[in-house]
Amino acid sequence: MRSWLIRILALLMVFGLVAAACGNDDDDGVQTAPDEPAPTQAADDGDEPAPAPSGDDEEDAAPAEPSDDGEDAAPADDEEAAPAEEEMTDACEATVPGTEITMGMFSETAGLDPTVSSGSGTTGMIELMSLYDTLMRYDQVSKGYVPHLAESVESNDDLTEWTLTLRPGITFSDGTPLDTSVVQSSMERFLRDDPSVRNQSRAFVAWIEEYEIHDDLTMTFHLSRPWGTFQYALADEPGMMINPTFVEANGQEQVNLNPVGAGLGPYNIERYAPQEEIVVKAKDDYWGGPVCIETIRFVRIPGAPATYEAFQNDELDVAFLREPRVIFEARENGDGENGWTFLQNSGGTLLINNGVRGSTPPTTDVRLREAIAYALDTDVLDERANEGTGSPTSSMLSEKSLFWDDELFAPVEPDIERARQLVQEVKDETGWDGSIRMICHNAPSRIDWAIAAEALLEAAGFDVDLDNDGTVLDMVGAVLVQADFDLSCWGFNVADETPFIPLLQFHSEASNNRIGYNDPEMDAALETLAGATNNDQIQASLAEMWRVWRQSWPSVIYETTEELLIWKPNVKGIVPTQASGLMFYDAYIDEG
């Protein structure tokens, strides 16, 4: 063979290879959506579904007025934040076969039973809402509670009796009707004597002294104390109804492991594999009408950076992000436009031992607590811990909070001279040598934070003994169990929809008062907050709390924690609700 022929062949081969390899690779095995919409199944002609939650029902909701300044709690995108109800109900006529979304969670739930899972959207609430629904729902648009499985909830004047009326016609998959006995049995499950009951709602379910049943659909809860936002409980795990027939047939344990048919949510459990995934499948008999997305897969990817990477790589359709740097990056990339931001006011708090369980740390002296507040420069701390991407504040509320007011919630301005003066005063008076113990945990950002805090406190005259070798659990043990700390990295997660529950720990008689704080003025402010029924009243109570806080300095706040939940632009109809929760009953995939 001639060499010129080989050269031509080589040239041809090079061009051929490049053209072939760079050419269309649509047939690489990846299935793409067909041009035509997937066929939809006709709705079951059987039992007519109970009326779906609609905008009209909001009239029955407990009054919830936005604050005057109208600052929303922070939708990721003001225009598209919460989908309109009309749009949601028209999304599909039946479950669209083959539709599936995957959500990356912040952490794993301990189980599928509402009495076991620990609570907010960070740990199980989103998965559980898809299985069980709730009696009430916090509406992030109107900033108030709206009925969901319930038809209405009304209170008496002193807020100790709440009358619930259920929607008629709702049944579990096996035909068991949702009636008042189901509500009672579902709530009483939180009080059963069983080590698996771990949900913190147990504490406030215990405030229900009596369930007065009027008929199948109407009942009155008699509370041991006034509670102006009792609807919160009905929108949380206690508001998730459990089919008593299921429990009777399968036992309590199966509610936690395989609750097929146990709940009234839009989805049924398909697979629960701890550490791996929770897969739920759409019901074809959901009381609220057709459920558009057939399958939702909940997975947990350790760490916000990896979760966001998976979202960018299209392995996740919805992602829960809770780390300032990653949230900042997501927003920079425009991924925050489809999603919702939940604010946890006081999410970063330096917990101060005020003398819990008879302990006598130096911080029982209010001047030292005040000195700590003046010594900590929250911007410096944020720069060190989060490269300036967090939401530093020394106020109990974020400026983005529904209740924010510049004057009422003015932050503490750092004042190192004032801090030094206070520390010196205590040293001179008591002979205390300045030593103070601070316990934090070994997450990288907390290590950085603790080192910066140590430096700032030492600049004010403290001699800090920092312990940040242990895990979060070690720190929790030192604070909760041993009460062996002076200062500790902590957070209260005061969400706008329910400030009362997390702040209750500052009541002198609260069982979860973990710092030994005792101030009658704060107790009075908390009682007022407990009785607040609308957002103006809540704001006024919080303002009073902040006034008292700045006199007695129970602890020191250094940041608001943001939680950004993002989803792909083609995923529509997700409903954000309370406690960082999302509901998928009207979610759909926009094929367009």
Place this chain on the structure above:
Amino acid sequence: MLRVIGLKLVRLVPVLFIVSAATSLLIELVPGDPILAIIGTEGHPEDYERIERELGLDQNVAARYLDWLGNIVQGDFGEQITRPGVTVADRLKQTFPVTIEIAMIGMGLALLISVPVGTWAAYRAGTRFDRFSSGSAFGIISIPSFLAGLLLVFLFVFNATIPRYGVLVLGLAWSIWLLWSAGREQRGGGGGVIVRIAAAVVVAGLTVWLTNKWPSFPRQGFVRWTSDEGRLENLRSAFLPAVTVALTEIAVFMRLLRGDVQATLQEDYILSARAKGMPPVRILARDALRPSSFSLITLAGVAFGRLIGGTVIVEAIFRLPGMGTLIVNDGVNTGDFPIVQGGVLILATFYVVLNGAIDVSYSYLDPRLRRGR
């Protein structure tokens, strides 16, 4: 033979007893409290006491261990403390196959690559191939597995065009080199021109096929072998973790085998075979490899056992629901001792049985050992 196997199984009992007792003591010494994991930061002190009492965690370590041992004898691994109702046996059934699969694919890849490369490098000791393979092995050994995993993610997940077009360029270069050498042969009047051109076409074809069919690899997660999504999906999800596991092993196996084969090639019977004109491939495959594989088999067995319990980093990087993650995250971190005990027991059993099997395999590889008995 049965006697040998029986003896090894009998020896398993004290080993497992010691391992489980030591694990029980160690987990007691390591920080981590399952009750704190249960109640979390929002818990009340009285919740702690209630749950501790109700779960029987107020017993001392010896009492807890004996309780556990009594249940194990009856085949009951107990329940996970931090996940009510979830049995340890179920968790082990979920996680063990994942780890086994990753370890097996990883070991398979490692052996598939290291055996021919190591053997050929020994045969061509001192040549460019030997220097290149040895240098690569040193390079790979020096990359820790967590970094290798992240690099693979960077290349194959987020920048897939780099390896894809890398393969294209290499394929092109190889084809061109084959054509060029065909031309050289043609000019020199040598044979094999047609073979080289055919090889160039095959390489080019494979390159094009591979570049066009380049799969997308997931950043995280695992599709099970038994999943409805199919076995290809399973292999796709297992590929990057398995390669991560394999990389270090490839380099170690290759270095080890190269040295052993090189020594064997100096043996008289090999020189005799060469003198008789036997083809090199036959000498290497039939005469040199078998006696050189003792160290490799021992090391592979130990490495396989190590991988079963030690893939935690790879599992963390790729979010695999395997044994490492189970024992570390759900067990050690939270002090959930039934998980740690059950997991360690399974791993120890596997490890001991595997090493026993390796011992038994020696007698097949070396007839002298069989006869010695």
